[in-house]
Amino acid sequence: MNNEKLNKTKIFGREELREAADSLKQGELVAFPTETVFGLGAIANNDQAVKQVFKTKGRPSDNPLIVHVHSIDSVYDFVNEVNDVALKLMETFWPGPLTIIFPVKKGIFAESVTPNQKTVGIRMPNQLETLLLIEMVGFPLVGPSANLSGKPSPTSIEHVIHDFDGKIAGVVNNYSEFTQVGVESTVVWPTAERIEILRPGAITQAMLANATGIEVLEKSSEEQMKGTTIASPGVKYTHYSPSQPVKMIDPSHSLEDWKDFINETDLKIGILAQEHIISELQTNSIGFSYYSLGSDEELEQATQRLFAGLRFLESSDCDVIFAQAFEETDETHAYLNRLSKASSSMI
Structure with missing residues (x-):
């Protein structure tokens, strides 16, 4: 070849x-x-x-x-x-x-x-x-x-x-x-x-x-x-990370907290979140790049769109990505596992 x-x-x-x-x-x-x-x-x-x-x-x-x-x-x-x-x-x-x-x-x-x-x-x-x-x-x-x-x-x-x-x-x-x-x-x-x-x-x-x-x-x-060999991929090395740092936003934070996080930094922000969060932030005329994880009624959309969103925001002019985290459930576990591996910290 x-x-x-x-x-x-x-x-x-x-x-x-x-x-x-x-x-x-x-x-x-x-x-x-x-x-x-x-x-x-x-x-x-x-x-x-x-x-x-x-x-x-x-x-x-x-x-x-x-x-x-x-x-x-x-x-x-x-x-x-x-x-x-x-x-x-x-x-x-x-x-x-x-x-x-x-x-x-x-x-x-x-x-x-x-x-x-x-x-x-x-x-x-x-x-x-x-x-x-x-x-x-x-x-x-x-x-x-x-x-x-x-x-x-x-x-x-x-x-x-x-x-x-x-x-x-x-x-x-x-x-x-x-x-x-x-x-x-x-x-x-x-x-x-x-x-x-x-x-x-x-x-x-x-x-x-x-x-x-x-x-x-x-x-x-x-x-x-701890084992002598690793049987599964996705265990040993860094995965899923865009060029910019990714910060997970804890689900306990309100929309007002999201606005404060954006306003408190001079960095260009990329938002990876469900549609209702993005819409609310846009009504306050806060400038940012964004990618929608879909409706808050369809959590599987967030998992489906996670990697596409990280790739899209990586190609934007943002300096840091704020990504929505969810409460830990069976339905959100895979999403949170991948996002945590891509993230540098949780806010």
């Missing part, structure tokens, strides 16, 4: 999936859509292609990759065991935003997919174009988020082109403004006795407990870092 800048990154339509699959089989990188974020795809048995994913993203080589499959049945070809809990999770939540950690068979995937690892994270995305693409390739794809490492994840095809135009062979079109979920998948490690959440996402602790009837615990990044 040519490691330097390509002539142009192609946008593959649905009728061009075979061409995208051929590019992947030849060791090229092709970004693909999922319901969570866009992934930077490479065929998972080509070590050179997988290493190129790390290089193109600027991703540390010890940050684990997730492997994407097109069916539940195919998982058995790549892992040593599928326990009853893992099978129940697959049957309940796949295709969907859930990654499951399995004991990996040696010698199946490229060495750089699971360096010094005895496990691999696998998921089946809920995106028809991508499931067809994987099937056409004939082998699973690695697919870390298709963005420069450390930056906000891509939830639109424009985000991918912004970061990688001319650096990858192509990107598969999802014909949508944004991906459906907007943050990366939940990552879990299931055993017979309990499920450990290694990275929160749209599949919540309550959903996992209801599906399996066993204990579900969330393992903090700090706890995971």
Whole structure:
């Protein structure tokens, strides 16, 4: 593969999936859509292609990759065991935003997919174009988020082109403004006795407990870092951060507090908040850049729009971003997890 800048990154339509699959089989990188974020795809048995994913993203080589499959049945070809809990999770939540950690068979995937690892994270995305693409390739794809490492994840095809135009062979079109979920998948490690959440996402602790009837615990990044190896991405390194500092605004603050925060600084402000907050601030003729997280009646919109908002405000002339935080609930947990990783402080 040519490691330097390509002539142009192609946008593959649905009728061009075979061409995208051929590019992947030849060791090229092709970004693909999922319901969570866009992934930077490479065929998972080509070590050179997988290493190129790390290089193109600027991703540390010890940050684990997730492997994407097109069916539940195919998982058995790549892992040593599928326990009853893992099978129940697959049957309940796949295709969907859930990654499951399995004991990996040696010698199946490229060495750089699971360096010094005895496990691999696998998921089946809920995106028809991508499931067809994987099937056409004939082998699973690695697919870390298709963005420069450390930056906000891509939830639109424009985000991918912004970061990688001319650096990858192509990107598969999802014909949508944004991906459906907007943050990366939940990552879990299931055993017979309990499920450990290694990275929160749209599949919540309550959903996992209801599906399996066993204990579900969330393992903090700090706890995971104490181990000899890290099984999940999103644990060890800085993630999701725009160039400007991001300050989370505690949900206890009133609209008057928001106005005071803006008026007390000479810096140019970017606001990432729900529509009612932005509208109220605008009526007071306070000058600022802004990006709406949607209606306060639809919290899932905030999660869907989080990364798009951070990217939009990064491209504005603001010096600092004030981002709305919410009370901690199952529904807001993934949003708060990603925003806290992007933020420098809470006000």
